[in-house]
Amino acid sequence: MSGADAVGVGMIGLGTVGGGVAQLLREHAELYAKRCGRRVELRAVVVRNTEKARSSGLIDAALVGNDSTRLQQDDIDVVVEVAGGVDSAYALVADALRAGKHVVTANKALLAAHGPELFGLAREHGASVAFEASCGGGIPCVTGLTFGLMSNAVRGLYGILNGTCNYILTEMTQKGRTYAEALADAKAKGYAEADETLDVSGADAAQKLAVLASLAFGVSVVGDDVSCEGIDNLDLADVRFGAELGYDIKLIAAAECSAEGDGLFLSTRPCFVSADTQLGQVHGADNALSVVGDAVGHVMLYGPGAGRGPTASAVVSDVLNVAAGWYPQAFAAMGLTPDLHAPADKRDSADTVSRFYLRLEVKDVPGNFGRITTTLGEHGISLSAVMQHERKHAGDAFVPVVVTTHACRQGDLRAASAELKRLDAVAGTPVVIRVLDAGG
Ligand code: HSE
Numbered sequence: 001m002s003g004a005d006a007v008g009v010g011m012i013g014l015g016t017v018g019g020g021v022a023q024l025l026r027e028h029a030e031l032y033a034k035r036c037g038r039r040v041e042l043r044a045v046v047v048r049n050t051e052k053a054r055s056s057g058l059i060d061a062a063l064v065g066n067d068s069t070r071l072q073q074d075d076i077d078v079v080v081e082v083a084g085g086v087d088s089a090y091a092l093v094a095d096a097l098r099a100g101k102h103v104v105t106a107n108k109a110l111l112a113a114h115g116p117e118l119f120g121l122a123r124e125h126g127a128s129v130a131f132e133a134s135c136g137g138g139i140p141c142v143t144g145l146t147f148g149l150m151s152n153a154v155r156g157l158y159g160i161l162n163g164t165c166n167y168i169l170t171e172m173t174q175k176g177r178t179y180a181e182a183l184a185d186a187k188a189k190g191y192a193e194a195d196e197t198l199d200v201s202g203a204d205a206a207q208k209l210a211v212l213a214s215l216a217f218g219v220s221v222v223g224d225d226v227s228c229e230g231i232d233n234l235d236l237a238d239v240r241f242g243a244e245l246g247y248d249i250k251l252i253a254a255a256e257c258s259a260e261g262d263g264l265f266l267s268t269r270p271c272f273v274s275a276d277t278q279l280g281q282v283h284g285a286d287n288a289l290s291v292v293g294d295a296v297g298h299v300m301l302y303g304p305g306a307g308r309g310p311t312a313s314a315v316v317s318d319v320l321n322v323a324a325g326w327y328p329q330a331f332a333a334m335g336l337t338p339d340l341h342a343p344a345d346k347r348d349s350a351d352t353v354s355r356f357y358l359r360l361e362v363k364d365v366p367g368n369f370g371r372i373t374t375t376l377g378e379h380g381i382s383l384s385a386v387m388q389h390e391r392k393h394a395g396d397a398f399v400p401v402v403v404t405t406h407a408c409r410q411g412d413l414r415a416a417s418a419e420l421k422r423l424d425a426v427a428g429t430p431v432v433i434r435v436l437d438a439g440g
Helices: 016-027 029-036 050-054 068-072 087-098 108-124 141-148 163-175 179-188 203-217 236-244 308-323 326-333 368-378 410-422
Strands: 006-012 039-046 078-081 102-105 154-160 247-257 264-274 286-293 297-304 353-363 383-388 398-405 426-436
Touching: 006 016, 006 068, 006 087, 006 308, 016 029, 016 039, 016 308, 029 039, 029 308, 039 068, 039 308, 068 087, 078 087, 078 308, 087 102, 087 108, 102 108, 102 308, 108 203, 108 326, 141 154, 141 203, 141 286, 141 297, 154 203, 163 179, 163 236, 163 247, 163 286, 203 247, 203 264, 236 247, 236 353, 236 398, 236 426, 247 426, 297 308, 308 326, 353 368, 353 410, 368 383, 368 398, 368 410, 398 426, 410 426
Parallel strands: 006 039, 006 078, 078 102, 264 426
Antiparallel strands: 154 247, 154 286, 247 264, 286 297, 353 398, 353 426, 383 398
16 A cells, blocks of 8 residues: 555446445545544546536546546555446456556456456455455445355355346235336336346346355356356246245355265256245345355345445445455455366256246146156156146136146256156146255
8 A cells, every 4th residue: 555644546437336435435534544544535536428427516526537547646545446347347457456556346247257367467466356346235245255254164155146136026026016117117226237138137146156156165156157047038927826835036146066065056047935034035126145154054144235325335345444454465365266266166057956846838638737747757856736726718728737846856857847848738838947945
């Protein structure tokens, strides 16, 4: 750090989160000075649209500019990246690290794409990269997982890591709103990414899982390692059938050790969780990370996962941890980051063992129910619950049949499902949704 009396902060971006960061640094200046032992001052803000930033009223207009080399000057110690995007953020962050500046970023897409390289660059130049805000908004899940649970060998992570998806699913299930209405509302409330397909496709949650799994398992995981399914193809009928069976639908990002403990299953997909479990109680834009550790057992971190205040809270905590000096020391001394790790040994999702929900559209004639249960039985799949509703209209030829299974290999269920699809008794493609019992 330069200068003993104050820590200089430069910021890239002044959007929703940047505005919150500027506000906290201004309003809590005295508190932060006490906590860090030195003042923490916002000294420059680099944006594309300088006019908009200057007239925003969020900061002193004199701090605003569009020349990113300002961030490399001597009076800047920490560069906060809250602009989002990958390519331009990468260039600016890399330049800051090369200039020896510590970096605080909220950008999971950047870390998922370039994390190992940026961590390596930081090490090379005596700097650090802090990234609490990249996962779980205001929940200290990076700090909790990395430092608070450092004593554990982690066996599994189960996260609700996308506030937009959780908000949409909650609005649809609790208030009967349509997907489009709920998504529009999530955007208006500032939860969604600029490109909301990143949220609803599961990609955002996959990127966050990549960051957290790298920390938890000491391997290098990138976003593309995570098998990814979003909520955009979810059928409301399944949400309702699940609710009848006592389940809530959640987009779950899971990283699970294989039975031998030497490989990882990595997925982001809609799952049913029992409504009365901790994960089942996470509603709206809230996020949660359930960690299964060998010493601690099961711990759940829970809180607001998106939005201005929560994300700014995490960003500023990182800034203060850097300003106080302990984070750069920990970063330099500990082998925590993915640039130091071997790639994850990813396992085929076919070998995941879990319970599943299966919905079939079945021709409503004698013997068909038996054909279905026989097919499942032939694949070694045992049924936990079965449900069939009467026809809605006298003329309906097909009725939905829903079953939940006992734990089985996903590969076996897929094979059974493919065989069921070929039966004359079944119309369309069976719907398969994981029923998650692990992780609380
Ligand atoms: N779009 C993200 C979400 C914002 O909805 O969770 C926080 O990363």
